[in-house]
Amino acid sequence: MPSRSRNTKPAEDKGQAKTGRDRLADTVRRQGRLFLVGRPGAGKTVASRAIAARWAANDRAPVPVWLRLRDLIPLLPTAGPYRLGVRDLLQAAMSDAQPPLKEALRARIEQGRALLVLDALDETLERRDAVVEAVADLLDGLPEELDVLITSRHSCLRSATLLHLPVYELQAPRHLDNTLDQLLSLVAGQLGDRETAQGTAERRARLAHSRRVEPDLWRVPLLATLMVLLIAQQPPRVLPAGRAALLQEVIDTSVRLWETGRASMTSNTAFEVTADILVDCFDDIARLVAAEGSAPWQHAHDAVSTRLQQHWGKPAGTAASAARHILEYWDATAGVFLSDAPQGTLTARTRLFAEIGEARWAARDPAALTTWMSEVIVQRPASARLAASLSPAAARALIAHALDSGGELLDLVRAAMKDGAVFDEAALHAYRQAQLDRMETTPDHSPPVPPQVVLDLDEKHCPRAELIVRLAGEDLDAAQTDQLIAAAAAISPRLKAATLALCRQQQAVRRGTNLTDSELDVLQEALEALAEDEAEHDPGRIHGADDLVRAVVTHLLPRRPETASTVADICSDITLDTLEWLEDELPRTGHAALLKAIGHFATPDALSWIKQSAKTLPALFEMVTELEDAPVELTPGQTWHLDEAAAFVNALAVKHFAAMTPPTAARQQPELTRRILRLALEANGCDGPLVSAQLRSLRQENPQRPDWGLLYLPSTRTPPTTPTAVDLDDDLIIRILQHDNAWLVALAQPSPDTNGHLVDRLTAELPALNARTRMQTARFLARHWPALALPDDDPVVRAGTGQAQATADAHSQRHHQLQPLLADPDLLARYQTARCLHDVPPANLPLLEQALATPAQQWTCLDCDATMPANAGNCGGNHPRPTPRFPQ
Secondary structure (H helix, E strand, O other), rough: OOOOOOEEOOEEOOOOEEEEEHHHHHHHHOOOOOEEOOOOOOHHHHHHHHHHHHHHOOOOOOOEEEHHHHHHHOOOOOOOOOOOOHHHHHHOOOOOOHHHHHHHHHHHHHOOOOEEEEOOOHHHHHHHHHHHHHHHHHHHOOOOOOOEEEEOOOOOOOOOOHOOOOEEEEEOOOOOOOOOOOHHHHHHOOHHHOOOOHHHHHHHHHHHHHHHOOHHHOOHHHHHHHHHHHHOOOOOOOOOHHHHHHHHHHHHHHHHHHHHHHHOOOOOOOOOOOHHHHHHHHHHHHHHHHHHHEEEHHHHHHHHHHHHHHHHEEEEEEEHHHHHHHHHHHHHOOOOOOEEOOEEEEEEEOOOHHHHHHHHHHHOOOHHHHHHHHHHHHHHHHHHHHHHHHHHHHHHHHHHHHHOOOOOHHHHHHHHHOOOOOOOOHHHHHHHHHHHHHHHOOOOOOOOOOOOOOOOOOOOOOHHHHHHHHHOOOOOOOHHHHHHHHHHHOOHHHHHHHOOOOOOHHHHHHHEEEEEEEHHHHHHHHHHHOOOOOHOOHHHHHHHHHHHHHHHHHHHHHHHHHHHHHHHHHHHOHHHHHHHHHHHHHHHHOHHHHHHHHHHOOOHHHHHHHHHHHHHHHHHHHHHHHOOOOOOOHHHHHHHOOOOHHHHHHHHHHOOOOOOOOHHHHHHHHHHHHHHHHHHHHHOOOOOOHHHHHHHHHHOOOOOOOOOOHHHOOOEEEEEEOOEEEEHHHHHHHHHHHHHHHHHHHHHEEOOOOOOOHHHHHHHHHHHOOOOHHHHHHHHHHOOOOOOOOOOHHHHHHHHHHHHHHHHHHHHHHHHHEEEHHOOHHHHHHHHHOOOOOOOOOHHHHHHHHHHOOOOOEEEEOOOOOOOEEOOOEEOOOOOOOOOOOOO
């Protein structure tokens, strides 16, 4: 799910480290059922095993059952309908478990008191649809309380909609560079006396250089970790370029370490096995595992034994014995191909190792390579991609197939180039032209997701614009460049500006010279175009911000440092990769201040901060735990999922207010807040004793620091609630308004039998109230009595009226009626009106923006209740001038 912040904070005390939220664990707990997607090497399997281990260690959690989905394939019928039972599931998960354990787990699953962790849907390959059908049917027959976590690469996202699971995305670790730096220090520390400060500094410099020249490797956590381990080795070695070279280096390093320690091995080691044989036979094992997702141990043993006889000239008996030792090495010693039981089924710890081994196996026989490529290029494109970087023949086959078939295979050529594959220049020119011609058939928006998918990963995504920005980094000729820029212009002027700038940068790179002044002008014009407020949702900014920021920081900023503030303006749209690149690059080039400005709003910590802010709300939650003290026997599901308590918290709309607003009410007006909370429980139809009991149970999990923020996380299983205002009498409403707490005011609802006394009392008291209370009261009156004529000579009252009218008109799609309020002479009234105006239809937007752009005469400070000239940046109390803008 989309974020970039750190998961932990530095320890303030060496004896007590402070950890942040475990977002994945919290999400799985609250959501209950979800489909988790992630890139290759992102750590999906590791994460799924960690979740299972964490649940197993918690006596409150459902019992975890972990299995690889590909292990269900042997249990499926040869033809549909495809059905499986709970016993089939347990047989695949733990075939060697004792019957009493299986029966106990079956009972837990059928009672809904378990977590099914089903890993790697993408590894089911051509049986994917059958597996999905069988699992969907199985889940439909089990209790809704049963928790389910399914993991996969993105390729299975659409095919898994039959499972009716909300989709989440496993993102790259936050501040992975810090973790890797700690790993480098740890490994360096293991070197003992051999390590020096200079040696550590040299390794860090090599690491920083590698991040700049091989950014694709560092985007995959697994490969980044392997790269750090290689860099940490002594003596220094040439760093591998591309993922194929890195994976080969890791395999070779493993064998070199084994060979170094061979003298200390036990006597039953097969000394016929050399380092070269180990590496060679790795590929035979990998080929079997990659082709089917797993392989029986005996099949792998037969393949290795055959290789030893035919290629290495070993006698049959010796080959059979050595094959057993080779399989044991890659299983127990290296931990690359793991068996689920002694001589059971082999699987790869990560598919990347199986794919590189299969690619190397194919590269052995150049005569058969083209035929092999034609078979795997669609079925297992990752293996074909790696093979292209290992063999010129495979590279030729890949680009020939891509030019013949077009579509996504063209992207596979680009990915292979990033891995280090070398293609003929004429073929590359044809490839670039095919990509350009492909723009005409590439859609300008992503297809809608099925209704059961609650998170659209492609929201605001324009595939054509994305392709255009990507092609701007290719070595296009003049005619191709013109074709690309024309296609960008057809989408938006800002996309054209960004594309032109990126093309100019690529031309300078090809020339091997710095950008000229005119090229810098083009770059600056694109930067300024994307930084405009109205560019927020423009395809040029959404898809071009990352590449343009990198180009600007590399070429424009050193020669025109005055553009730094404009760079900060577009950094709210950059990805984690670019943000981490900036964290390294800006301090290195003397622009640390710019990094601080970017971090003020562009850091991906926003969602995390909202969740973490719940830790400042103990007063309110502690109050709810005491609202009802009737004893309640919670079920395991109620204890773990907390759905009813979360529904009530959602009904209170706490997260829509400043973090300290609700707890301030609980601390400063405890009696009033307690009364409102009880009324809110009744108004929203919540079970008060159950809600209080769940909160008390949550507090018992960590009495010193209850994790109230868990209640903010979404769950499709939480009872749907819409915040419901509470019916109050006149005196209670007046008390709420007098205390000026925006949260309590939002909960307040006049009683249906309210007469005109309340209106008269509030209207009469308006002039004597402070500015914030006056605005709140005006909003309250305008919301509940829209026809009421309030004083129009007070900009604060107009601001409150504007809030109420904007909310109502936006709800009824009458945005056009708000033009007069958006052109109010006072900026405060405009600001408060605009911030409540949501979902503006595109047809109305130009008129409303024109009204908002009308020159103002003044602005009023809510804190000082002072009126300032429109051009004054601050009031006498140094409070800033409001800046009206529509919500994003």
